[in-house]
Amino acid sequence: MHELANVDLTSAAGWLPLFFALIMAVSMLAYVILDGYDLGVGILLRETANLDQKDMMIASIGPFWDANETWLVLGVGVLLVAFPSAHGVILGALYLPVALMLLGLTLRGVAFDFRVKAKTYHRPRWDRAFFAGSLIASWAQGFMLGQLITGFRQDGPGLLFAALIGLCLISAYRLLGAGWLIMKSEGELQRKAVGWAMSSLWLTAAGVLAISIATPWISPEIFDKWFKFPNVLMLLPIPAVTLGLFGVMVRSIRRLPVRLEQGNQYGAEVPFTCTVGIFLLSFYGLAYSLFPWLVVDQLTIWKAASSTEALTVIFYGVVVVFPVIVGYTIFAYRIFWGKTRALSY
Amino acid sequence: MESLDPVLLARIQFAANITFHILFPTISISMGWFLLFFKSRFVATGQQHWMDAYQFWIKMFALTFVLGVVSGITMSFQFGTNWPGFMNAVGNVAGPLLAYEVLTAFFLEATMLGIMLFGRGRVSERTHTIATLLVAIGTTMSAFWILALNSWMHTPAGFEMIDGQAHVTSWFEVIFNPSFPYRFSHMMIASALTGSFFLAGISAYRWLQGDRGRDVMATLRTGVFVAATLIPVQFVVGDSHALNTLEYQPAKIAAMEGIWETQGSVPAIVFAWPDAKTQSNLYEIAIPHLASLYLTHSWSGEVKGIKDFGDKHPPVAPIFWAFRVMVGVGVLMMAVSWWTALQLRRKKDVSDLNARVLVAMTFAGWVALVAGWYVTEIGRQPWIVYGVLTTAQAASKVPASNIAITLVMYLTMYAALLASYVSVVFYLARKAGSHQTDEHAGSPQPPGLGMGQQPAGLRNA
Numbered sequence: 001m002h003e004l005a006n007v008d009l010t011s012a013a014g015w016l017p018l019f020f021a022l023i024m025a026v027s028m029l030a031y032v033i034l035d036g037y038d039l040g041v042g043i044l045l046r047e048t049a050n051l052d053q054k055d056m057m058i059a060s061i062g063p064f065w066d067a068n069e070t071w072l073v074l075g076v077g078v079l080l081v082a083f084p085s086a087h088g089v090i091l092g093a094l095y096l097p098v099a100l101m102l103l104g105l106t107l108r109g110v111a112f113d114f115r116v117k118a119k120t121y122h123r124p125r126w127d128r129a130f131f132a133g134s135l136i137a138s139w140a141q142g143f144m145l146g147q148l149i150t151g152f153r154q155d156g157p158g159l160l161f162a163a164l165i166g167l168c169l170i171s172a173y174r175l176l177g178a179g180w181l182i183m184k185s186e187g188e189l190q191r192k193a194v195g196w197a198m199s200s201l202w203l204t205a206a207g208v209l210a211i212s213i214a215t216p217w218i219s220p221e222i223f224d225k226w227f228k229f230p231n232v233l234m235l236l237p238i239p240a241v242t243l244g245l246f247g248v249m250v251r252s253i254r255r256l257p258v259r260l261e262q263g264n265q266y267g268a269e270v271p272f273t274c275t276v277g278i279f280l281l282s283f284y285g286l287a288y289s290l291f292p293w294l295v296v297d298q299l300t301i302w303k304a305a306s307s308t309e310a311l312t313v314i315f316y317g318v319v320v321v322f323p324v325i326v327g328y329t330i331f332a333y334r335i336f337w338g339k340t341r342a343l344s345y
Numbered sequence: 346m347e348s349l350d351p352v353l354l355a356r357i358q359f360a361a362n363i364t365f366h367i368l369f370p371t372i373s374i375s376m377g378w379f380l381l382f383f384k385s386r387f388v389a390t391g392q393q394h395w396m397d398a399y400q401f402w403i404k405m406f407a408l409t410f411v412l413g414v415v416s417g418i419t420m421s422f423q424f425g426t427n428w429p430g431f432m433n434a435v436g437n438v439a440g441p442l443l444a445y446e447v448l449t450a451f452f453l454e455a456t457m458l459g460i461m462l463f464g465r466g467r468v469s470e471r472t473h474t475i476a477t478l479l480v481a482i483g484t485t486m487s488a489f490w491i492l493a494l495n496s497w498m499h500t501p502a503g504f505e506m507i508d509g510q511a512h513v514t515s516w517f518e519v520i521f522n523p524s525f526p527y528r529f530s531h532m533m534i535a536s537a538l539t540g541s542f543f544l545a546g547i548s549a550y551r552w553l554q555g556d557r558g559r560d561v562m563a564t565l566r567t568g569v570f571v572a573a574t575l576i577p578v579q580f581v582v583g584d585s586h587a588l589n590t591l592e593y594q595p596a597k598i599a600a601m602e603g604i605w606e607t608q609g610s611v612p613a614i615v616f617a618w619p620d621a622k623t624q625s626n627l628y629e630i631a632i633p634h635l636a637s638l639y640l641t642h643s644w645s646g647e648v649k650g651i652k653d654f655g656d657k658h659p660p661v662a663p664i665f666w667a668f669r670v671m672v673g674v675g676v677l678m679m680a681v682s683w684w685t686a687l688q689l690r691r692k693k694d695v696s697d698l699n700a701r702v703l704v705a706m707t708f709a710g711w712v713a714l715v716a717g718w719y720v721t722e723i724g725r726q727p728w729i730v731y732g733v734l735t736t737a738q739a740a741s742k743v744p745a746s747n748i749a750i751t752l753v754m755y756l757t758m759y760a761a762l763l764a765s766y767v768s769v770v771f772y773l774a775r776k777a778g779s780h781q782t783d784e785h786a787g788s789p790q791p792p793g794l795g796m797g798q799q800p801a802g803l804r805n806a
Contacts, residue, residue, distance in 0.1 A: 063459030066414055070447075070455045073421050077447045080425050080432060081440030088429035088741070095426055095743050099751040102419045103758060109415035110762055113408050118769050309513065310437040314444045321448040325456075332456050335467050 007302055016315060017305035020082035021292075023318060024075055029283050031071035032141075033176070033276055038065040040177020042108055042134025043170060044196055045127060053189045054127060058112065060184040060340040065112065067329060069105065082311060086294040086304040093152040094144050101140035108133030135170060142169025142207075149215055149286075151296040161214065168207025175200035176279070179272030182256065184340045190268070194256045197271050201253075204275075205246060208282055212239065215289045218296055222289045235288075242281045249274040351745040352737050355427045358752045360722075362419050365759045367718065368711055369413035374488055374533070375540030376406045377481030379567065384477055388470070394559035401777050402564065405547070405770060407462055412766060414455070419755075427748075428729065430739035435511040435730055438504060438519055439494055446490035454483030485533075492532055496525035498730045499721070500593045506733070523593055527586035528721075534579045535717065537571060539710025542678065544568030545685070546707025547774050549700040556778030566689055569703075572682035579675065584639065590724075591640055594731060596654045597724030600664040602636050603629075606650040611636040616669075619661040624652060659726040663719060671716040678709055708767070 008014045038061040045054060080087045091098055107129050115126035146162030147153070153161075178197035182190055216223040225231060252270040259266060292300045305311065380402055387395035424443070425432060432439060460468060460476040468476070503518025504511045513519055545568030551561045591598045599605075603614045605624050613635030617626035637646040651658050681702055688695050695703070729736040 063463045066411070066458055067452065067455040069414070069418065070451045073418055073451055074447050076421050077444060080421070081436065081444045084425070084429075084432035084436045084440065087425040087432065091422060091426045092429070092741060092743055095747050096751070098422055098426065099754065102422065103754060105418060106415040106758060106762070109411055110765070113411045114765060114769060117404065117408060117773055118765070119772060306440055307437050307510070307512065310440050313441045313513075313516065317441070317445050317448050325448070325452045328456050329452070332459055335460060335464055 012312065013305075013308045014302070016308060016311040017082070017301040019315065020078055020305070020311060021294075021301045023322070024078040024082070025283075025287055027071050027075035027078060029280070031068070031075055032283070033279050034068035034071060035065070036173045036279070037061070037176045037180040037272075038068055039108075039134045039138050040173035040175065041180060042130050042177070043138060043174045044177050044181070044193075045131045045134075047196060048189070048192060050188075053192075055342065056185055056189055056340060057181060058115070058130075059342055060181060062112075063332065063336050065109075067332065069109070081314060082306055083294055083299075083301065083304040084306060086299050089295050089299065090148070094147060097140045097143045097147070101137050101144070104133045104135070104137030104140060106133070108137065134173075138170045138173045139166040142166035145169065145211075148290075149211060149218060151218055151298075161210075164210065165207060168203055168210065171200050171203035172207055172275075172279070175204045176272070176275050179275045183269045183272045186339055191257060191260055194253055194260070194271075197249075198253050201246070201250065204278075208242065208278065211282065212285065215286065218289075222296075225289065235285075238281055238285050242278055245274045245277045245281075351743070351748060352740045354745055354748040354752060355740050355743075356736065358748055358755065359423055359427050361752065361755055361759065362416065362423060364715055364718070365755075365763070366413065366416035366420055367714065368763075369409050369416065370484065370488070371536045371539045371710065371714055372543055373406060373409045373413055374484045374536040376402065376409065376543075377477075377484050378537075379540060379544060380406060381474075381477050381481050382567070383564075384474055388474065392559075394563055397558070397560035398564050401560065401773075402544070403462065404773055405543075407458075408766065408769065408773075410454075410458060412762065416759075426743065427741055428739040429741050431729055431734065434509060434734045434739070435501075435504075437513055438497060438501075438511050441516075442490050442494040442497075442520075446487055450483045450487035450490065454480050454487065457483065488532065488536070489529065492529045493520045493522075493525055496528045497522045499528070499725055500524040500589075501730055501733055511733070524586070524589055527582065527589045530582050531579070531586050531717075534575050534582060535710065535714050537575055538579060538678065539708075539714055541568040541572040541575070542682075542703075542706055542710045543708065545572065545682075545703050546705075546709075547770065549695065549703035550707070550771060550774050551778055552695065553697070553700050553704065554775060554778045562694075565695070565703075569682055569685045569689060572678065573686040576675065576679040576682060580679075583675075588640070590721075591648075594724065595649050596651065596658040597664065597721070598640065599649060599651045599654070600659050600661045600724060601668040601720060602640075602648070603661065603665045604636070604648055604650045605652055605661075607647065607653050608650065609637065609647040610634050610645040611640070611648045613639070617665070619665050621661060657727060659724050664724050667716040667719040667723070671713050671720060674709055674713040674716070678706065678713065681706055 009018065041057050041061050045057060048054060048057075076087075076091075079090070111126045111130035111133060115123050115130060118126060143162045143166040146165030147158070149165075150158045150161060153159075175197055178193045178200055181193035182197060185193060216226045226235060249271050252267050252274070256267060256271075260268075290296065292302070294301055294304050380399060383395050383399040383402065386392070387399060424439075457476045457479040461473065461480050464476060465473050497519055500523040501511075502522040503515040504513050506512075544564050548561050548565035548568060551557075552565065587598065587601075602611070603617050603619050603626050604611060605626070610633065612631035612633045614626065614629055614631045617629040617631075619626050634644055636648065637643060640646065640648055651661060685695060685699055685703060688699055725731055727735050727737070729739045
């Protein structure tokens with residue numbers, strides 16, 4: 001990999017961009033998984049007509065969604081402050097889908113609060129806004145992912161591919177949301193969620209497959225990274241484990257209805273855990289393909305990086321504060337651990 | 346779309362987003378501290394009405410906070426999409442400041458908010474109070490970092506330019522740049538005033554609905570007395586801020602005062618119609634010597650006029666007017682809060698008229714705040730970083746049509762959200778006083794108690 005050849009990782013100018021690329025990747029991954037499940041719950045909101053179940057669905061994400069979204073701000077923030085020129089190129093190319101995503105995120109964020117505070121007869125309207133906002137934001141994110149993979153191809157096939165990835169991401173978030181609900185709810189809602197998980201499986205799998213097939217063709221270099229010997233052997237566990245996780249999940253989803261009928265909660269966290277595993281592996285595969293490019297064949301993380309002095313200043317902040325953030329995030333999840341109870345304040 | 350100027354469109358879009366955004370943090374920064382005050386009064390005295398106040402106002406806080414969060418996410422994208430040149434030139438300064446805002450403030454407030462809102466009963470009372478404190482600290486920290494950056498854009502310091510890029514020489518000078526102490530105090534007090542008028546306005550609205558329990562009277566008093574105390578302080582701080590501006594951005598002061606010619610014995614213009622074409626004021630009503638007095642603290646002190654700044658000066662009329670709106674609303678807020686405070690001292694209650702005026706002024710703080718922001722931000726033009734980088738240099742190459750489409754989308758959404766926010770705020774205030782709605786049908790409330798006569802302890806939603 002020639003673009004890595006003249007990078008000296010022992011110098012600050014060499015390892016700092018790497019460090020920030022890692023922080024950005026972790027933030028984006030945290031965002032996709034954490035906001036993914038609450039976007040998924042939003043997408044599922046219209047699947048039930050029962051108002052109590054709707055309330056319970058929303059209550060299951062209530063204490064978390066705001067902090068979940070903050071990971072997006074951190075991810076984009078790191079892109080902005082550590083790789084400013086890439087921020088300009090990427091978000092300039094994605095100007096309209098970004099605006100669409102922001103519209104969706106805004107709608108669902110406010111709908112979450114308005115639905116319980118506005119007049120009762122306005123509530124269905126805010127529920128629709130919550131659903132629509134979640135759907136729009138998810139699709140827009142998938143579209144952006146598709147665009148990123150193709151190196152921002154704006155022609156017919158490029159846009160079509162991105163649009164399809166948008167649909168697949170909706171399904172993947174739906175799966176994540178269903179898994180979250182299986183884990184966090186009980187009774188009829190939980191049994192319904194098992195069905196929702198089942199119906200989200202296939203499109204999610206299709207999405208993972210489409211990205212896996214498309215990514216190596218972006219550039220010959222990425223193709224070589226995957227299929228050259230011995231890389232191909234070392235990388236084989238990624239698709240193999242992904243496939244295995246899908247298998248475990250299908251088996252679990254098939255067995256859950258009977259078990260839940262008997263009041264047995266054993267295995268209720270399996271679908272969610274497997275989905276998170278699939279997200280992790282897909283993300284890893286994608287990161288492996290794209291690294292060290294931020295914009296494929298244009299900008300590497302070193303070329304796009306801010307000055308070493310600015311990165312150093314932020315580095316100290318990250319080293320001190322990041323573990324604290326992780327600490328109190330875990331603290332918050334522990335407080336609301338277990339099956340969801342009704343929320344009120 | 347060729348006739349549309351992309352720089353102007355980008356500015357309008359950014360201004361629309363930031364104007365919408367700033368409304369909500371302004372309330373939630375001070376509201377966080379008000380909530381902490383209510384909570385600690387409850388803990389200290391055990392009086393239930395302080396907890397009732399807390400539980401009513403936390404709803405307002407949550408709603409306000411959420412609108413701040415979602416509009417803030419938009420901002421984090423628009424820094425790069427609308428002003429890529431900004432990060433390229435001064436990213437070494439702006440980047441770390443923004444990063445520290447996210448790291449030290451956003452996560453703290455977002456995570457602790459979940460515990461603050463939903464954690465009562467799951468964590469100890471003490472932990473819950475600490476979560477409330479951390480939310481208040483988080484919102485204030487956020488303001489600290491973003492105002493440090495904003496102030497630096499007005500009075501840049503602690504850096505050197507090498508090959509068109511700013512490199513920091515002293516972080517202390519960057520953060521505590523010359524206008525920062527003034528801007529930060531001015532903004533914090535503005536937040537307290539906006540919050541206290543919101544508090545007083547909504548409480549007065551509940552009072553008018555016949556909902557006059559101890560909690561309503563307590564929040565009404567809190568709002569009125571905080572406002573009455575802080576407004577004079579704000580005038581002093583605002584005046585010092587203006588003197589600081591006169592030193593570092595004299596063109597802004599000239600525009601605020603409507604001074605075209607450099608002159609001594611400058612009159613204070615009460616009303617005029619600044620005309621950019623003829624570079625003079627029409628229909629001027631002025632008080633002789635006054636501007637010299639408050640700007641230079643001398644009877645005949647000289648002040649530089651707009652004409653002496655060549656083409657590097659901001660447009661006069663919007664700044665001139667916005668400044669008068671800000672000061673006018675400020676004076677009105679002072680009159681109303683003092684009048685109400687006096688009534689509360691004398692009669693331990695407000696009058697009908699008094700309450701109505703307070704309701705009308707619920708969002709008065711917003712008007713003064715936005716007008717003030719326009720003065721300072723338009724007053725920085727044509728610079729994005731004063732004396733370092735112009736707004737046009739920082740603008741993006743995004744096609745004007747894309748900006749126009751998204752601008753329309755944002756404006757529509759913001760108008761709808763603002764209308765929803767205001768109507769839901771008043772709806773919540775009505776609902777708090779009437780326990781006959783469906784949601785409260787099952788609450789343990791003795792029959793026969795009408796509006797506004799319930800014991801305060803039953804007021805929990």
